[in-house]
Amino acid sequence: xxxxxxxxxxxxxxxxxxxxxxxxxxxxxxxxxxxxxxxxxxxxxxxxxxxxxxxxxxxxxxxxxxxxxxxxxxxxxxxxxxxxxxxxxxxxxxxxxxxxxxxxxxxxxxxxxxxxxxxxxxxxxxxxxxxxxxxxxxxxxxxxxxxxxxxxxxxxxxxxxxxxxxxxxxxxxxxxxxxxxxxxxxxxxxxxxxxxxxxxxxxxxxxxxxxxxxxxxxxxxxxxxxxxxxxxxxxxxxxxxxxxxxxxxxxxxxxxxxxxxxxxxxxxxxxxxxxxxxxxxxxxxxxxxxxxxxxxxxxxxxxxxxxxxxxxxxxxxxxxxxxxx
Amino acid sequence: xxxxxxxxxxxxxxxxxxxxxxxxxxxxxxxxxxxxxxxxxxxxxxxxxxxxxxxxxxxxxxxxxxxxxxxxxxxxxxxxxxxxxxxxxxxxxxxxxxxxxxxxxxxxxxxxxxxxxxxxxxxxxxxxxxxxxxxxxxxxxxxxxxxxxxxxxxxxxxxxxxxxxxxxxxxxxxxxxxxxxxxxxxxxxxxxxxxxxxxxxxxxxxxxxxxxxxxxxxxxxxxxxxxxxxxxxxxxxxxxxxxxxxxxxxxxxxxxxxxxxxxxxxxxxxxxxxxxxxxxxxxxxxxxxxxxxxxxxxxxxxxxxxxxxx
Numbered sequence: 001x002x003x004x005x006x007x008x009x010x011x012x013x014x015x016x017x018x019x020x021x022x023x024x025x026x027x028x029x030x031x032x033x034x035x036x037x038x039x040x041x042x043x044x045x046x047x048x049x050x051x052x053x054x055x056x057x058x059x060x061x062x063x064x065x066x067x068x069x070x071x072x073x074x075x076x077x078x079x080x081x082x083x084x085x086x087x088x089x090x091x092x093x094x095x096x097x098x099x100x101x102x103x104x105x106x107x108x109x110x111x112x113x114x115x116x117x118x119x120x121x122x123x124x125x126x127x128x129x130x131x132x133x134x135x136x137x138x139x140x141x142x143x144x145x146x147x148x149x150x151x152x153x154x155x156x157x158x159x160x161x162x163x164x165x166x167x168x169x170x171x172x173x174x175x176x177x178x179x180x181x182x183x184x185x186x187x188x189x190x191x192x193x194x195x196x197x198x199x200x201x202x203x204x205x206x207x208x209x210x211x212x213x214x215x216x217x218x219x220x221x222x223x224x225x226x227x228x229x230x231x232x233x234x235x236x237x238x239x240x241x242x243x244x245x246x247x248x249x250x251x252x253x254x255x256x257x258x259x260x261x262x263x264x265x266x267x268x269x270x271x272x273x274x275x276x277x278x279x280x281x282x283x284x285x286x287x288x289x290x291x292x293x294x295x296x297x298x299x300x301x302x303x304x305x306x307x308x309x310x311x312x313x314x315x316x317x318x319x320x321x322x323x324x325x
Numbered sequence: 326x327x328x329x330x331x332x333x334x335x336x337x338x339x340x341x342x343x344x345x346x347x348x349x350x351x352x353x354x355x356x357x358x359x360x361x362x363x364x365x366x367x368x369x370x371x372x373x374x375x376x377x378x379x380x381x382x383x384x385x386x387x388x389x390x391x392x393x394x395x396x397x398x399x400x401x402x403x404x405x406x407x408x409x410x411x412x413x414x415x416x417x418x419x420x421x422x423x424x425x426x427x428x429x430x431x432x433x434x435x436x437x438x439x440x441x442x443x444x445x446x447x448x449x450x451x452x453x454x455x456x457x458x459x460x461x462x463x464x465x466x467x468x469x470x471x472x473x474x475x476x477x478x479x480x481x482x483x484x485x486x487x488x489x490x491x492x493x494x495x496x497x498x499x500x501x502x503x504x505x506x507x508x509x510x511x512x513x514x515x516x517x518x519x520x521x522x523x524x525x526x527x528x529x530x531x532x533x534x535x536x537x538x539x540x541x542x543x544x545x546x547x548x549x550x551x552x553x554x555x556x557x558x559x560x561x562x563x564x565x566x567x568x569x570x571x572x573x574x575x576x577x578x579x580x581x582x583x584x585x586x587x588x589x590x591x592x593x594x595x596x597x598x599x600x601x602x603x604x605x606x607x608x609x610x611x612x613x614x615x616x617x618x619x620x621x622x623x624x625x626x627x628x629x630x631x632x633x634x635x
Contacts, residue, residue, distance in 0.1 A: 019474075267593075
């Protein structure tokens with residue numbers, strides 16, 4: 001177990017290293033950020049001064065060495081636009097994004113599991129077919145368009161929920177959260193539902209497929225023969241076994257929720273790190289782009305590691321020492 | 326590593342006669358058409374493609390031609406009559422372009438980007454997967470590490486960073502979509518090719534002295550196509566949605582190439598003031614396109630999935 005974790009961390013470091021190189025050089029190909037920051041009245045010497053102040057006068061490899069040296073000390077450079085350390089900017093926006101992703105993930109499980117298990121137990125009923133049709137629709141709906149439609153329906157036509165922003169937040173343990181006030185919930189409801197939609201469909205399908213497969217297994221027949229109630233068979237025996245793939249997939253999908261929040265946050269003006277990334281891309285704010293990617297890559301690698309370890313806990317048949325990549 | 330001993334059972338399997346009248350394709354076609362939903366998807370998809378192809382003949386206006394666009398017609402409600410005399414059944418957008426025309430022309434771009442990127446990605450991914458499986462050793466390790474690295478990151482993030490670095494344009498977005506997709510094909514094809522490579526027909530081809538390239542592309546590849554077809558449908562739908570998403574965020578296609586995503590983005594600013602149709606109808610077209618592909622894809626997967634075979 002320990003050897004496995006150490007090896008995985010080694011691999012993770014390698015992944016992060018490769019990503020640093022790709023992203024740093026990739027991002028530095030984008031336009032010239034100096035032109036976004038200077039005003040037309042500035043003369044050549046002022047332009048040069050801006051360049052030197054940002055460290056853009058040096059050759060790219062020198063910038064890279066400088067960047068890596070600082071990054072190892074937790075300094076990802078200063079935002080060209082905000083003038084603040086990029087990493088600080090991103091970390092300050094992170095709670096909002098995490099909160100959104102967590103609520104979306106909970107929605108996916110709470111809505112998707114019951115529907116999927118039902119569809120798997122009674123696949124021939126009309127309701128089950130309806131659920132599956134909706135899940136195909138959920139896969140097909142372009143997230144951003146659904147976001148627009150949610151705003152149109154719930155905010156403009158019905159006027160029930162606010163369309164943009166985050167609402168009141170409460171500070172708990174140094175982190176701002178909107179989950180502790182009713183006002184906060186009204187603001188998070190639409191973006192979280194928007195973000196969750198795709199995952200709800202995913203959970204429905206996974207649960208349905210899992211239940212259908214498990215229902216044919218000998219242990220289910222045995223439980224039936226023992227005279228256990230349907231509730232116990234489904235709730236304990238089947239659910240326990242189908243949770244493994246679902247936990248794995250959802251764990252891995254958490255990262256994609258964070259990444260997809262770029263879209264949702266932009267539509268709902270949710271002040272998270274996804275919105276920050278998009279603004280940074282539009283303004284060529286290189287340090288913020290690089291820092292964002294680094295934070296997300298570290299997050300992903302961590303998630304993958306945790307999922308692998310959890311997998312072995314949930315399913316003792318999986319032997320970690322032999323695990324792949 | 327092809328020196329697996331040939332057992333009598335394997336020889337018997339190899340000698341089994343193949344019924345002539347039932348090719349895999351006819352079997353596939355029959356199974357596909359058994360499902361009414363999939364057929365509905367196919368019909369819907371055919372209509373969409375036909376509309377997109379015939380766009381110049383069946384639209385009242387060419388949205389690219391500035392002479393035919395009148396600013397006075399901007400933000401007309403669906404069903405009103407434009408200054409040119411035709412009825413705009415879906416309304417007009419913020420600069421007076423007929424939305425029905427805009428959507429059909431937009432479909433052309435969206436479909437083109439989706440299919441082209443899918444095709445290129447499938448070719449690259451298949452080649453990489455086959456080479457990795459056949460070459461083995463260090464080549465395989467390196468190629469598959471790259472695939473793993475890429476698949477561990479979400480597509481939307483990679484595409485976003487890529488188009489941010491490359492800039493706007495059809496060629497750039499196709500490149501980004503190819504980069505995002507190829508790894509799925511590579512991984513699947515390699516998995517399949519590893520299984521196929523050990524089969525006796527490959528050994529037979531090798532003992533005949535055929536070149537490696539011929540064995541890989543003429544013998545192994547055709548047997549790895551089934552999962553590729555499944556991924557093509559899924560990934561094309563993904564690619565179309567991803568392009569629309571990027572264009573909506575303002576980092577995909579430029580205003581001069583108005584795909585459905587660009588149209589939806591243009592409508593976003595008018596939505597809060599009540600002109601819902603500018604975003605609604607292009608989105609509906611996008612949705613129908615993706616649904617039709619997914620309906621077909623669902624059936625194709627069921628038909629081609631060996632685990633579900635009766």
